[in-house]
């Protein structure tokens with residue numbers, strides 16, 4: 001049964017800002033088209049050099065508002081302390097069962113940050129377990145099978161299976177990233193990090209332009225599907241050529 005809690009797309013991140021960097025444009029575009037979106041972050045990124053957990057929580061809310069995201073969840077797992085154990089998997093499976101998404105977005109499984117890799121693994125296990133009736137989640141939620149998972153990119157890249165044209169939503173994406181002022185906008189007295197170096201946002205923009213260029217758009221966001229993507233027809237019906245003699 002689909003409750004009022006259910007969403008179309010559920011995006012997981014290890015840290016607040018992962019989702020915005022990887023799929024901010026995709027989320028903004030789908031929210032604008034009327035789809036309901038949720039973001040679930042596993043940690044509060046409490047080990048970040050700048051800002052505090054409280055500031056980061058406010059920034060995450062602001063970024064979600066900018067993207068048009070309906071629901072923002074944080075599981076409060078420890079930053080750099082993800083264990084990858086059953087308890088963590090079942091808490092993520094619980095979120096999947098509560099929100100019953102049609103699409104789950106999860107970090108790509110190769111990335112220089114170990115938390116991104118672990119999040120990818122945890123979400124994979126949780127998607128699997130959420131569908132199994134005899135596996136119990138903490139609130140005894142009904143099972144849910146996620147029809148499609150896609151991986152998105154944070155630090156490292158890989159050839160894409162799908163690139164979504166996000167040209168019309170690029171400035172919204174940038175604004176959502178910039179909502180994390182404590183991370184991306186260096187204030188006096190703050191530590192210099194790769195994120196608050198002006199080259200960082202330029203790098204993200206360049207990466208997204210490169211993906212856009214691969215599909216003839218100004219900006220794109222790339223996804224990888226862990227399984228083949230099902231198509232019922234390769235062409236939409238309105239693209240049918242006229243039968244011979246009907247010109």
Ligand SMILES: [Zn+2]
Pocket residue numbers: 014015017018113116154
């Ligand atoms: Zn991260």
